[in-house]
Amino acid sequence: MSTALRVAIMTDETGWHTGRLKKAFRARDVDARCVDLAQCRIDTTWAPYGLAIPGFGHALPDAVFVRGIAGGTFEQVMFRLGILHALRECGVPVYNDARAIERSVDKSMTSFLLNLHGVPTPATWASESAAFAQRVLMREAAANRRVVLKPLFGSQGKGLRRLGASRRDGSLAPLPSLRATGQVAYLQRYVETERPGFDWRVLVIGGRAVAAMRRVGGKGWIHNFAQGATCEPAPLDPVLADIAVQATRALGLDYAGVDLIPSPPASSNGDGDGDGEKHPLVLEVNGVAAWRGLQSVTDLDLAAALANDLLDRKLAAHAPVPLKTGDAFG
Ligand SMILES: Nc1ncnc2c1ncn2[C@@H]1O[C@H](COP(=O)(O)OP(=O)(O)O)[C@@H](O)[C@H]1O
Numbered sequence: 456m457s458t459a460l461r462v463a464i465m466t467d468e469t470g471w472h473t474g475r476l477k478k479a480f481r482a483r484d485v486d487a488r489c490v491d492l493a494q495c496r497i498d499t500t501w502a503p504y505g506l507a508i509p510g511f512g513h514a515l516p517d518a519v520f521v522r523g524i525a526g527g528t529f530e531q532v533m534f535r536l537g538i539l540h541a542l543r544e545c546g547v548p549v550y551n552d553a554r555a556i557e558r559s560v561d562k563s564m565t566s567f568l569l570n571l572h573g574v575p576t577p578a579t580w581a582s583e584s585a586a587f588a589q590r591v592l593m594r595e596a597a598a599n600r601r602v603v604l605k606p607l608f609g610s611q612g613k614g615l616r617r618l619g620a621s622r623r624d625g626s627l628a629p630l631p632s633l634r635a636t637g638q639v640a641y642l643q644r645y646v647e648t649e650r651p652g653f654d655w656r657v658l659v660i661g662g663r664a665v666a667a668m669r670r671v672g673g674k675g676w677i678h679n680f681a682q683g684a685t686c687e688p689a690p691l692d693p694v695l696a697d698i699a700v701q702a703t704r705a706l707g708l709d710y711a712g713v714d715l716i717p718s719p720p721a722s723s724n725g726d727g728d729g730d731g732e733k734h735p736l737v738l739e740v741n742g743v744a745a746w747r748g749l750q751s752v753t754d755l756d757l758a759a760a761l762a763n764d765l766l767d768r769k770l771a772a773h774a775p776v777p778l779k780t781g782d783a784f785g
């Protein structure tokens with residue numbers, strides 16, 4: 456019988472990322488296979504764990520790499536996250552852990568934790584009250600600032616609205632209906648940048664920033680790769696790297712794609728020293744981060760760095776949870 460470690464790559468689509476990951480695991484003699492979370496089952500008659508992972512019979516993988524959690528109904532998404540929680544409860548190292556993924560998927564929880572841990576991030580408000588959100592908007596506009604309304608669970612730069620006084624007549628448009636954002640207002644102070652604007656994406660793996668890029672252009676002020684931004688290599692400035700690592704730690708993530716933006720000059724936020732590039736603010740932290748854009752501007756094999764961190768740090772530090780029912784596979 457083969458004694459190779461077996462890793463499940465959780466994903467609903469196979470492609471470039473899963474190909475790179477499988478290759479990286481193969482290079483370490485690890486058998487990695489893709490599993491769709493939607494195909495996993497909780498089955499209390501399925502001994503010994505009550506958890507059925509396709510391709511693993513009654514056993515479980517030695518570790519799980521979470522590459523993608525497909526969208527769906529509230530029930531479907533909760534169920535898929537539940538499978539990841541269940542794997543952890545069975546003693547399987549899950550990279551990233553479901554609890555940390557949940558914190559990073561919810562932008563309001565991300566903002567809360569960043570602020571709580573003293574990680575520099577723009578002022579942010581989240582509320583179910585449209586009246587509160589309207590007051591925030593008016594107060595910010597009175598101070599000549601704009602805000603960004605974001606979907607709580609958004610990604611790839613979709614559904615973002617920039618609100619505030621229009622440049623032409625100075626009038627303030629009312630807050631749009633919160634229906635489009637699921638009746639929750641997540642408002643973040645807009646960080647004014649020079650044209651053409653850019654932001655940074657830093658990949659943090661195992662407590663270390665390993666690569667950075669600038670995302671330039673895109674859709675107006677939205678610099679996501681998915682919105683057509685161009686990726687340029689960026690040096691791993693120690694301040695940038697340190698803040699990205701702090702942000703990843705604040706959310707308890709093993710690895711993360713951290714989005715940062717240069718803070719505005721002193722005149723517009725009152726606490727900078729004008730050297731915006733030295734004072735990055737964290738916009739969001741991605742716990743299920745893609746790395747294709749970043750890979751195009753770095754020589755480091757990012758899939759290998761991720762696989763190695765999972766095997767050499769996460770799995771190595773891991774003590775298996777003994778089964779009360781005895782070793783069913785011995
Ligand atoms: N507060 C902000 N100030 C300036 N630009 C922002 C702000 N928030 C978002 N952006 C721009 O929009 C992009 C997408 O926002 P982000 O919060 O990362 O959401 P998503 O999950 O959709 O990527 C950012 O990468 C940045 O270019």
Ligand SMILES: [Mg+2]
Nearest residue numbers: 611612714739
């Ligand atoms: Mg982003």
